[in-house]
Amino acid sequence: MSVLVGADTKLLVQGMTGKEGTFHTLRNRAYGTDVVAGVTPGKGGQDVEGIPVFDTVAEAVDATGANTSMIFVGPRFAAEAILEAADARIGLVVCITEGIAARDMAEVHAYLEGTATTLVGPNCPGVISPGLANVGIIPGEVCAPGRVGFVSRSGTLVYQIVYELTSRGIGQSTCIGMGGDPVHGIGFIESLALFEGDPDTELMIMTGEIGGDDEERAASYIAERVAKPVVAYIAGFEAPVGKRMGHAGAIVTGSTGTAAAKAEALESVGVQVARTPSQVARLVADRLTG
């Protein structure tokens, strides 16, 4: 079992014919993901290594039964691509694109609330359920199937920590790279809820970083709703204190956004917080054997 992506995933790629899109689509397919279609307006009827290309998402869904979309469309058109996927009733959209304007994402975020579509990203490395499906740019080679669920704001930290888990023989159910943009889809809370409900996830890892209050809110959620063990890592204890212009952000969150504040919030609800990425794998190993 896994969450978000798995054996049932039928993947469509928006922006598949671009350089990055083609490269990662073929990597995902080589990993074993069922890639059924690509969408590039004006290139309908062509194919990329046997994967048919359609002009619109709706056509692609009709023809192939795609249920998941991965987006590589450039930042100017990516918000529109997410909306198109949602209107074609795609259940899961994974948006890799970096640099989408926040206002565009605010509109997308509000629109998706009235739909059944779940968004991961944007500006994220994607989602992998090791051994089943890889949707995004997480290097599949460093992952292994298993019972640890992983959600992270940072991309390279996922790779690093997953690699150390795998090196110790600890596999993963699903790894979610949620991305670090201010307006994003699925976050810590939604991810932890999915893992809590997944019978094959035994323990969860969350890695956060300075800024915002996502980690503090996740801590409250864990206290109320999460029974499975959680191990966390927060990056940025030594990061330069960001210059801040207005006060509005701090008034809204009531949080200083520092790594120390986040670690403290998580520890206060019984989450073990590692102080180095390597310590994450050690804590998880102790927890699973102990």
Place this chain on the structure above:
Amino acid sequence: MDLYEHMGKDLFRVQGIPTPAGRVCRTPQEAADAARTFGGSAVVKVQVQIGGRGKGGGVELCRSPDGAAAAAERMLRDGFMGHVVDRVLAEELLPIAQEFYTSIVLERTTGGYLAMMTAEGGVDIEALARERPETIRRVQIDPLLRLRTYHVRELTGALPVAAREGAADVVRKLFELLWERDATLVEVNPLVLLDDGRVVALDAKVTVDDNALPRHPDLAALAQEFPIDPVEKRAKDAGLQYVKLEGEVGIIGNGAGLVMATLDIVARAGARAANFLDIGGGASADTMATSLEVILSDPAVRCVFVNIFGGITRCDVVANGVLEALTRVDATVPLVLRLDGTNAEEGRRIIDEARHPMIVSVPTMDEAAAEAARLSREAA
């Protein structure tokens, strides 16, 4: 991108939001001249990309042209909280009856916008939010509905009747500005009611979404006006994320999260990072060479810790990139290289076989941080 107050006020004026008469001054003489045109007195304010100016001596009430010149001279000479100051804003003094606060901000938690207003301006607004949150009116704005009349009524209901109409006009225009110019924050502290009944924005804090700059060339051009350290500029031009810090261990890593984690483990090993440098996804010889040049130009650096996790970029490619970079850049301090991930063994073999005198290859992050700390202590 955080705008200077005077840039924010330019945007306010275009939108029709009342602001005091003011002039940007780059010399004490200009500040004195400005004060003369305002009838002899002026408020002189440093123009910097941070807040806290009022408390930090960055705002001075001047009752004479000479006073304005002296204030400007001090600010231009001393800078503000470590920031270079190349200009001040001199503004007319206005007869203020009452001070308020208003802002609209993109809210991370909801993915929408939040507008706030309180009648208690001119105070420490963050302390007010903690101690008496009920004094601040808050309105969630759905990005699909945008700002509606009932939102505005709810907000301005916090203010005395005499100020409501003027404040409503300001809020409506602030939202238009935020929306049309892709701002993620507009804040006015204080918004004031004058003795004559007008409502005026005495301050302007505007943050523009960097991702939206391509669709606002006029705003993107403002970036040129902010002072930037020459080393940071060089890194920026090469597409690298570089921030100078106070320590002695130079840091190169791929991915912001990994670089932040690297700063943390170097600190745990008892040393301090000299910089934050994220080379992003690629680790080509070009990128590596530029990164090393940037870091080695800092005389405080006693060793460099290169921390690379090979994902899609394979470690053997990174290893060759580092070696090639070292044929172009003269490594004056030792390099601690940690390669892990895809093809790590092959990468380390390439480094070992090259036997470069300045490279120390260490397999794990924690050990590499300890080695970097040791080398920087030795070089001290």
